[in-house]
Each structure stands twice: as C-alpha cells, then as structure tokens.
Amino acid sequence: MRFEGKVAIVTGGGSGIGEVSAERFAAEGASVVIADWNEEAGRRVADRLNGAYGSGCAIAVRTDVSREEEARNIVERTLRAYGRLDILFNNAAVILPKPLAAIAAEEFDRVIAVNLKGVFLMTKHAAPELQRTRGAIVNMASLNGLVGQRQNPVYAASKGAIIAMSKSLALDFAASGVRVNCVCPAGVMTPLLEEWTLRQDDPAATVQALNDMHPLGRPASAEEVAQAVLYLASAESSFVTGVALPVDGGAMLGY
C-alpha cells in the first residue's frame, strides 16, 4: 500500500487514464478527489471507489480546470474533506486533431485553456499545500509534446508546453521537496483515442497504423500508463524530478 494516508487530486478522473489512475490510487490506500467537468462521470467513479475500497475514500467535485475559481475550489474542498493534499495528477485534456489551416482561433484558445492553463491553475492553487506535505505533481503530457505529430499542431504544442513548465517547476519546487514529472504516452486505448480514431478519414486504417507505430505492436492500456503515474507519484521515485517519461511501447524509436 504505497499511498496509505495520502490524498490525491486526479483531474479528468471521470474517464480513461484518469479513472484507472484514481482507482489504482484508492486501491493502494489513498483518498482520491475526482476533478472532472463531467459531473456524472466523476460521481460514477467516486461511487465505485467508495464501494470497492471503503466508504469515504473518494469524492467527486465538478471542476473545469480552465477556470481559476474552480481550481481554487477543488483544493479547498480537498482540504475540507481530507485535511491534506499529497499528490496532484494533472490529467484533464481535450483534443484538436486538425491541420493548422482548419483551426479557428477560438479552438486554439480552448485547447490551450484546458490543457495548459488548467495545469497552471491547478498547480498554482495546490502548490502551497503540496509544499507543506512535500508532495508530488504528475502532469500528463504526450509523446507528441516531445517529437511532434502530423495534423495535431495545437494539441502537441499544449503538451510540449506542459513538459517545459514541468521542468521549470521541478527547479522552482525542488527546495521545498515537491517533485514535478510528466508522463508521455503515445497511443493509449481510452475513450479519447477512440474518438480521435473515429474522426479520421479511414478509421480501420488508423487502427492498423496505431498498432504499427508502436514497436510493441499495439497502443498502451490505461492500466499501463497508470502504473507509470503511480510510480512518479510514489516514494519509489523519490530522486526523480523534472522528467518527461515516455510510456510508448518504443514508439519514439521509430517515429
């Protein structure tokens, strides 16, 4: 039980990698706060965790991470419910799989507001308590934030910026004992990737291409990515900070 007595906020915890990570945190003893703008999804996950791992181990608070008052609110709600905060997993994001010419300025603003400003706002409001507990921040980036991706310039830019911000904050927070790391998956089979696949011209060919781009022959499962998230959030990684960890089945090698 790596997280006994610890408290974690998981943004975007109502689906996909966030949901599976929230479950793994609870399974290893943490109290978990699900911050998702999809209220029903967040509540469904919290209810399930309370049933499986002990009543009161999870709460869901409807949160749009791109809105400062909501980011401040979820940290306050966490402290009211559990009295401390040890782990911030910034995972919520939206996608924008389009070529540059087809992207409206408002779409650019929306992706940057959720994916990048959301990480900034959550970190800003969680940092004082994380510094008190000498906690850990795990930010969800992407392999495309390291190496780029066709037809995905703005989303990739948001992920590249998360990596740069994480490294900068790893420096700023090191003295207070707070570690900041990123996870960089390639493909992960979640509702988000399924949505992206269906939006492509030839979804069947896209699935094949997805398998082929990973030397291990398939995209990751959400569980495989969650394992990396939990490692970076746990004391097992106590000397790891400022890292952007590919969890990509070797995709970076032959990208």
Ligand SMILES: NC(=O)c1ccc[n+]([C@@H]2O[C@H](COP(=O)([O-])OP(=O)(O)OC[C@H]3O[C@@H](n4cnc5c(N)ncnc54)[C@H](O)[C@@H]3O)[C@@H](O)[C@H]2O)c1
């Ligand atoms: N699936 C992949 O292939 C893949 C690859 C690399 C990185 N990622 C990253 O992993 C993370 C999780 O992706 P996923 O595939 O599990 O997606 P998902 O769509 O299954 O889950 C994302 C969750 O975030 C929530 N969310 C979105 N905007 C929000 C906001 N403004 N405030 C609060 N919650 C919000 C959604 O409601 C949803 O529950 C994302 O950061 C994504 O960019 C995914």
